[in-house]
Amino acid sequence: MQQNKLRQKWEAGQCALNGWLSLPCALSAEIMARQGWDVITIDMQHGMVDYAAMTAMLTAVNAAGDTPVLVRVPWLEEGIIMKTLDAGADGIICPMINNRADAERFAAAVRYPPLGARSFGPLRAQLRFGGDYHRHANDVIVALAMIETKDGLDAADDILAVAGIDGVFIGPADLSLSLGCAPSLTPDAAPVMDAVNTVITAARRHQRRLGMFTGAADYAMRMRDKGFDLLTVQSDSRLMAAAAQAVVARWNEEKQTQTNTTIY
Ligand code: 3PY
Numbered sequence: 001m002q003q004n005k006l007r008q009k010w011e012a013g014q015c016a017l018n019g020w021l022s023l024p025c026a027l028s029a030e031i032m033a034r035q036g037w038d039v040i041t042i043d044m045q046h047g048m049v050d051y052a053a054m055t056a057m058l059t060a061v062n063a064a065g066d067t068p069v070l071v072r073v074p075w076l077e078e079g080i081i082m083k084t085l086d087a088g089a090d091g092i093i094c095p096m097i098n099n100r101a102d103a104e105r106f107a108a109a110v111r112y113p114p115l116g117a118r119s120f121g122p123l124r125a126q127l128r129f130g131g132d133y134h135r136h137a138n139d140v141i142v143a144l145a146m147i148e149t150k151d152g153l154d155a156a157d158d159i160l161a162v163a164g165i166d167g168v169f170i171g172p173a174d175l176s177l178s179l180g181c182a183p184s185l186t187p188d189a190a191p192v193m194d195a196v197n198t199v200i201t202a203a204r205r206h207q208r209r210l211g212m213f214t215g216a217a218d219y220a221m222r223m224r225d226k227g228f229d230l231l232t233v234q235s236d237s238r239l240m241a242a243a244a245q246a247v248v249a250r251w252n253e254e255k256q257t258q259t260n261t262t263i264y
């Protein structure tokens with residue numbers, strides 16, 4: 001089974017830049033995969049992506065190169081976590097992990113016995129990774145538990161202590177809401193930043209990986225300098241909207257200038 005390039009990057013002490021796919025389309029997945037992201041995540045929670053679309057997108061990203069693919073599942077639910085791994089994902093991001101019991105359920109769904117309770121049937125995973133998949137999957141597959149509520153924050157040490165979890169991934173919008181602040185993907189409110197710093201310290205204490213969703217490259221680079229291992233910047237849909245907005249704004253600016261041109 002081939003090594004996971006995300007793990008290799010982490011072992012080299014580098015932070016991985018994560019492209020995020022919300023659009024249920026194999027072609028847009030391939031376009032994103034060819035842009036040089038270190039890792040790609042397919043979002044089945046808030047993205048418009050169902051299981052069939054996710055499998056087609058995963059196949060398209062794999063065909064485009066060797067970028068590792070994580071999938072954010074819709075919820076902590078064993079069935080979809082195991083099916084997603086059977087489809088050949090390199091790892092799972094699981095939303096709303098709020099306590100040790102949630103983290104233990106998540107870890108058990110991702111790991112084969114004796115570490116966990118994952119059921120065997122890696123239909124596409126074996127095609128992608130080879131016949132020895134079952135021997136290496138527990139060491140290669142990445143499991144990131146999302147901390148994005150006050151409960152999850154309070155239980156950060158318990159969550160990070162669970163064997164089989166590689167680390168945590170902060171959802172800043174839900175975390176902001178849970179702490180009584182407006183949802184933001186580039187939060188700067190003191191309660192949210194204090195919470196982010198608490199998770200950073202806890203992850204380092206447990207020597208676990210640390211990721212976060214962000215809404216801007218500059219913000220992500222500030223987080224990288226704080227020691228994050230995985231940072232998402234926006235998503236396919238947001239990047240498409242921003243590029244389109246820039247063109248339309250430029251066009252309208254030009255029209256404005258033409259309208260405003262006077263001789264005297
Ligand atoms: C959050 O910010 O809550 C997220 O889940 C990001 O996708």
Ligand code: MG
Pocket residue numbers: 095148171173174
């Ligand atoms: Mg969230």
